[in-house]
Amino acid sequence: MAHLILQGFAASLSPVNVALMALGVVIGIVFASLPGLTGAAAMTMLLPLSYGMPAVSAVLLLIAIWNAAVWAGAVPAIVMNIPGTSAAAATLLDGHPLAMKGHAQRAIRTSIIGAFVGSIAAAIALLFVAPLIGNVVIYLGPAEIFAFASFGLTLVVSITRGTLAKSIISVLIGLFVGTIGFAPSGFARFVFTPNLLSGVALIPALIGLFTFPELINLIHHRRPRIVQVEPSNERDLFLFRAQDWARHWFNFVRSAVIGVFMGIHPGAGPTISSFITYNEARRVNKSDPPFGEGNIDGVIASDTGANAAVLSGLIPAFTLGIPGSVDTVIIIAALTLHGLQPGPTLFLQHAAFVYTIFTGAFVANILMLVIGLFAARWTAKLALVPTRFLLPIVTVVALVGAFAVNNNWFDVLIALLAGLLGYGLRSMGISTVPLLLGLILGPILETNLYQALQVYGSIWAAIFTRPIALAFLLLSVGSLVHALISRRHHKVGTDVV
C-alpha cells in the first residue's frame, strides 16, 4: 500500500497532471464564481475534450474542477447572496451578512481554508478507508436513506430565521416541485409538457431561485451596487494568526468529520452535508453575533462540511459504481469512457490508476488552497461592481448557464420562472433556502420510503428490522424537538435570508 501511494504521488505530480489540475482549479473557480455557471456545467462540457487524454489526467482534471467549484460557489454566495453551487446555500446564511459589513475578504478566505481542511479530510478517507467502506455502503438501503433524508429535512426548522410557518411553507413548495415528473412508480405526475417528465432540473432552478431575486432587489431599491459598505482598509489577518485557530479548530475538525461521512452516505452529498455541519456549529456556538447575522463559524462549518463531502463521494462511485450526484455521474463516465469499469474490480485490476487519483486529490487540494487564497483578494471586489454592469452580465451569463446544464432551452424558462417565484416569496418574507432543501430531499424521501415499503412490506418492518434507519429517525425526532424548544427560548428575528 505504501508502495502504491508513493507510486501514486509520483504519477500525479507529473508536470502534465499538475498543470491540468491547476487548470481545473481555475476553471472550477471561474465557473462557480459566476452566478449561473456551475462546476457541473463545466465538467459536462469538458468531458468530451477529456476523451483524448489518458484516463488518469482526465479524472484528475475533473476532480480538480469539481472540488474547486464546490468551494468557489461560496464566493458569489458571500459577495452577492447568490450561491454558485447548491452546496453554497448554507454559506450565504452567514457569509453574505459578513460581506454586507465589509468583511467579504475575510469570509472568502475562511471559506477557502475551510474547504481545504474538508477536502484534505476527504482525501485521507479516500486513501485509507475507501475499499473497506465500499462494502458497508451496499447495506445502506432505502430504509436508511429515507430515515437519513428525514433527518435532513428537520434541519429546516433550526437553520432558517423568520417565522417557523414561513420556513415550512417554503419547504413544502420545494417538496411539491420535487414531485413533478416521474413518480417512483414510473407514473408521470404534473407533467403539463413532456419537458417536465424527468422533473424540474435542479441546477437551472437553483440559478433562477437565487439570482433573480437578488438582481430584482438591486433594481427595486435602486442600489448602485450590492455591498454599500466600503471594505475596511486595515489588513484582515483572520486565520493567519494562531489564536484564531485555537478558537476555531474544533469547528473545522467536527465539520470535516461529519462531512466525510455525509459524502460516503448515498443520498447525501455536499449540499446536505453543509447544512448539517452548519446546524451543528449553530447548535453549540453561543458567540456573538448570532448565526445568520455574520458569524464566521457559520462559514467555517458550511464550507468545511461541503468540501469534506465532495471527494469522499468518490468512495461509493469507485467501489460500487453508484453516483451520488451529477458530478460523480460525470466522473464515472470519464472512467468508463477510458475503458475502466467502476466497481469492486477497479481496485484490484487498476490499483495504480486508483492510487494516482487518490494521491492526486491531495495535490489538487493544495493547488486549490494556493489559487483560492490568491483569488480571495480580488473576488471580494465583485461586490463593488456597479449595478449597471453587473445586471446585464449576470442576467445573460446566468441564463446561458441554465442552458448549458442540459443544452435545453426549456431550462432557461425554468430559471426565469424559479426566479419570479423566489422574488415573490422573498418579498413576502419567506426564505428560499428551505425550498432548495425540500427540492433536493423531497424526491429522495419519497422514492426511498416507497421502495422501503415494497422491499420490507410495511413501514414498521422497514424501521424495526433496520437499526441504522431507526437510529436516524429517532435522531430526526430529537433534533426537531430540540430545535422547537430552542426556538421558543430565543426570540427569532424577522430578517429574510
Added chain:
Amino acid sequence: MARKFRGGVGASAALGFAASMVLMALPTASAAAPKYPTRPIEIIVPYAAGGGVDQTARALAPILQQELKVPVIVSDIPGAGSITGTSVASDSVADGYTLFFDSPGIIDAPWIERGVPFGPQSFKYVGQITYIPNYLAVSVTSPFKTLKQLVAYGRKHPNKLKAPFTAGWPSTDVMGAEFAFDAHLKFTTVSGFTGGPAELLSAIAGRTSFSYNNTGEVLSDVRAGKVRLLATSAPTRSPVFPNIPTFEQQGFPVAVGVWQGLAAPAKTPQYVMNVLDKALAEAAKSPELKKNFAKIGITVDYLNSPETTKLIYSEYKSDGALFKKLGVAK
C-alpha cells in the same frame, strides 16, 4: 390588431427578401446533387454526457469525421427520458447538418408518454452501429443458479420474487417485463431505481431478487465474483460472456437489447442520405472504430439503412403490443 397584422406581413416580406438574397448568392446549378458536407455536422444525443449512448456516439464521431472530411460534433440534449433531445432532433432543419443518434427510446416513448411529438417515422435511418445485449443478473448468494430454477420458484410462489423497475422504461426493464409476461410470472415490483447500477446494487444486497442490466453495468461485478448472470436477451450468446445462454435458448422468446445508430430528420434529401450511408458503412469497417468500441465494452454490429429501418419498425410494433398487454400504453 391591424398593426400586429401589418408587422407580420412586414416580417415575412423581410424574410422573403432575405431568402431571395440567399438564393441569389447560391450557385444556380441545381441539376447536379449539391456538394455535401461542406461544414461541421452536429449529432444530437438525447442523453446526458457520459451515458451509454453518448459514449458510443463519441467513439464513432472521430471515425465519421475521417470519412466525411468535416468536423463531427456530438451535442447532448438530455431530459425527460430521451424525449427532449429527440424532439429537438426531429424538429431540426433536414439539411444533413443536424443528425441524431438513435436508440430504443425513440420507439418506446411514443407508446407510453402523452404529448410526444415524434415517432419512428420522424427519422430516416442511416444504419445501426452497435447492439448491446441485456442480462438478468442475480447475486452470487442467490439460491437461483439457473433461469429454470428461478422460473420454477416464481411460478410456485407468485409475488414472492422482487423485481426492480426504473421509471421511463429503459430497455433493460422492457426486457424484464417481456420475460415476466412470457414466463407467466408475477413479481412484486420494487420501483424508484435510478438505473441499472442501482438495480444491481440492490440485488447484490439482497433487497431485490435479481436485476436487469447491460454488459457494462455487470462486467466488474461478474469478474469480482459478486454477480451471476442467468440469461441474455441478445439473439445469440454474447462474445463477452460466451457461457451465458440466451433467453431464447431457455425457452422464452425475449430479445430486447439496446441498438444504437445514426439517423437524420425524416425530410433529409436522398443525396445527403447516400453520402451518410456510405460514410457509416465505411466507418463500420474501420479497425479504429473496433478499438474505440472495445474500450467502452461494446462491439461493432453494423446494419445498413433498409435493415435498420425494418428492425426499428418491427420492434416499434412488438413493444407497442407489449405495453398494451401490460396496460401502460397511453
Added chain:
Amino acid sequence: MTRLGEKVGYAAMIVGAAVLIYVSRSYALQDGAYPHIVLALLAILAAVALYNSFKASQQDLQREEAATEPKAESGAMWHVVIYIGLTLLFILSWNWIGTLPAAFLFSGVLVVLNGERRIWMIIALPVLLTVVLYVVFQSFLYLPLPRGFFLR
C-alpha cells in the same frame, strides 16, 4: 412588501394548491397521496398565515415596515416590471434571432436603461460579453446555443 402583497401571495398559494390537487385527483394512491399531503399542508399553512395577516394590527404593520429595507422610491417597481419583461423577451428571442445576437441587444439595452451614458461603454460591454460567450461556449466547448431561424 406591503401587507396587501403578502395577502395576495398567500391567497395564490391556496388557490394554486387547490388547483393542483384538483388536476391530480385521479392519480392512484401511491402516486397521489404524497403530493396531496404536501399541497394540503401548504394550503392550510397559507390559510393560517393569511388569517394572521388580516388580524395583524396597524401597529404591527408600522413596526415591521420600519424594520425592513428602506422603502423603494416610487417608480422603481416599474423598473422591475420592465426588467422582467425584457428578460422574458430575451429568452423567447433565442429561438428567433439566436442566443448571441439576443444577448448583444439585451445587454446593450440593460446598460442604457440602468443609466450608463458613455457611448463607448454602451458598445464595449455588449461586444465583450458576446465575444466571450462566443469564444468560450460556442467555439471552444461546442455548446449548441440556439442559432435562430435565419442563421440555421
